[in-house]
Amino acid sequence: DQQVKQNSPSLSVQEGRISILNCDYTNSMFDYFLWYKKYPAEGPTFLISISSIKDKNEDGRFTVFLNKSAKHLSLHIVPSQPGDSAVYFCAASPYAGNMLTFGGGTRLMVKP
Amino acid sequence: DAGVTQSPTHLIKTRGQHVTLRCSPISGHKSVSWYQQVLGQGPQFIFQYYEKEERGRGNFPDRFSARQFPNYSSELNVNALLLGDSALYLCASSPGGGIIYEQYFGPGTRLTVT
Numbered sequence: 001d002q003q004v005k006q007n008s009p010s011l012s013v014q015e016g017r018i019s020i021l022n023c024d025y026t027n028s029m030f031d032y033f034l035w036y037k038k039y040p041a042e043g044p045t046f047l048i049s050i051s052s053i054k055d056k057n058e059d060g061r062f063t064v065f066l067n068k069s070a071k072h073l074s075l076h077i078v079p080s081q082p083g084d085s086a087v088y089f090c091a092a093s094p095y096a097g098n099m100l101t102f103g104g105g106t107r108l109m110v111k112p
Numbered sequence: 113d114a115g116v117t118q119s120p121t122h123l124i125k126t127r128g129q130h131v132t133l134r135c136s137p138i139s140g141h142k143s144v145s146w147y148q149q150v151l152g153q154g155p156q157f158i159f160q161y162y163e164k165e166e167r168g169r170g171n172f173p174d175r176f177s178a179r180q181f182p183n184y185s186s187e188l189n190v191n192a193l194l195l196g197d198s199a200l201y202l203c204a205s206s207p208g209g210g211i212i213y214e215q216y217f218g219p220g221t222r223l224t225v226t
Contacts, residue, residue: 004154032212043116043202043217044155089154098168098209099145102154 003027004092006103014111019077021106023090026071030092034100035064035075038087047088048075051095080110114138116205116218124224125193133188133221137205143167144186145215146178147202155202161186162209190223198225 005024013019021035031052036044050057050064050073057064063076077084087107091100117136125131137144143162147155157170161180175191184205190197200220206213 006154036217041219043204043219045217046214091154095212096210098143098160098162099157099170100147100155100215101157102147104152104154 001026002104003030004090004101004103006088006090006106008106009104010107010109012109012111013080015082016079019075019080019084019108019110021075021077021088021090021108023073023075023103024071025073025092027092027101028071029094030101032093032095032097033064033066033073034091034093035062036089036091036102037084038089038105044089077108080108082110082112084108085110116203116216118201118203118218118221120221121219122222122224124226126226127193127195129193130189130191131193131223133190133201133203133223135186135188135203135205135218137184137186137203138216141205141207141216142184143206143209143213144180144184145204145206146186146188147204147217148172149200149202149220151199158188160209167209193225195225198223 034049035047038044087105145160146158149155159178160168164180180186202220204215204217
């Protein structure tokens, strides 16, 4: 039973446009959510997080939106750059937890 | 500053063998977590160790074990290897034991079981 799902395996966008990556979860105990980016031959690197007391968190070109009633979160990248091309994972945890539950990842390709 | 390091980078083993993977956390980090990433899937939590004690265990069989040493480095051991154990094994370190602490991942060890 996948508790965190990323239904789009891949996404292709033009440089300068917006990239929107989506993630759904089923576990009501999750109240802390994170996005990680992974390049080939490297470990995942932390991008941005959001706790359930917020519905939006912004950091530069990256914004995460959380819709608790729909159990859905999304990552917006504006403007998209070719260097953003990577696999993006969303992850979730109870706030007081110590383990991350990851989605399957979405491969983002930003075309110049 | 050195990031999380893992050794070896790649490993090929035969079914039924035993394997030991190693992880050195970022200096000052006391928590180490292990994740298994099967091709095409997201990382799956195996263990967390904090201050040399097991703080969490994922849904993995007893063939998987780990430990953390006084210098906070860690080993992941897998016995009686199966073909399905072929995966990228990721180690992550963080300053504290809770999830609110940012986890820094190493590049992983690619294990192939034939």
